[in-house]
């Protein structure tokens with residue numbers, strides 16, 4: 001539909017740096033407040049988790065095997081132009097998200113003295129740097145390598161208070177797990193659809209993301225005031241923002257989903273269901289994804305995004321008017337979705353969940 005056509009490395013770098021509503025951002029936060037974070041309420045679970053990071057069970061995972069490049073060379077000529085454009089844009093957007101985590105976690109590790117926070121952030125930055133590097137290698141196969149140093153220097157930073165970082169990052173780690181594992185399982189059932197070898201790395205890869213999510217779950221559960229009262233409205237807000245962004249983006253990649261043999265609506269419902277199930281470990285509420293108005297609203301957002309995109313392409317006063325109508329419809333729809341009834345649950349005694357999907 002509207003995947004950017006990435007022909008040169010300059011295009012890929014430009015795409016990674018671009019700031020737009022649906023594109024991954026880079027974040028900064030209040031480091032002094034991060035430094036004051038206290039996880040002592042869950043000390044034993046926290047230390048056990050840091051041991052897992054220390055053990056580093058994926059230290060040898062992010063290396064290509066011998067057949068990797070050959071497989072890419074054999075498969076790439078079979079891709080349609082649409083699939084090629086969407087897949088390369090998917091790599092750039094995934095790289096930007098992975099590197100966004102790397103930059104934020106690294107910066108926090110550097111700027112705090114709190115030993116618990118510092119250690120965790122170092123481990124997570126280590127993992128995200130591997131993930132970003134691995135994706136970048138696949139972009140380099142097409143001459144589209146992103147200069148990560150330059151991206152770090154030039155991409156705009158969005159400021160989030162620590163609690164917003166916790167809600168947003170917890171969710172993006174867990175939804176990242178749910179997305180990767182769902183693609184991996186679909187291709188496991190249909191290996192003939194595996195049109196690029198990178199997907200074979202997704203299973204062990206997403207276990208890293210799962211563990212990152214676990215870390216934020218422990219932080220939030222050790223500070224229960226972040227999950228109570230008015231903060232529930234923030235949790236609702238971030239749930240909706242993360243779910244809606246994913247839904248709209250996935251519906252802009254029809255060729256990619258078709259190649260996986262996945263219908264974007266079914267795929268996203270599955271990802272919502274997994275994320276809802278996992279997030280019961282920490283959030284006292286979840287969005288009612290089975291409410292008839294929920295999916296209808298998501299589809300209206302897709303239509304609104306298409307209208308905005310068409311208006312932008314058209315330009316001039318008519319294009320502006322089309323964009324304004326799209327934005328108004330998106331705003332109204334988001335507000336209605338935000339006010340839909342939510343499901344409520346009691347938080348379980350044991351915080352940790354296993355990646356069992």
Ligand SMILES: [Fe+2]
Nearest residue numbers: 098128131209
């Ligand atoms: Fe990652």
Ligand SMILES: [Fe+2]
Nearest residue numbers: 101173209212
């Ligand atoms: Fe992660």
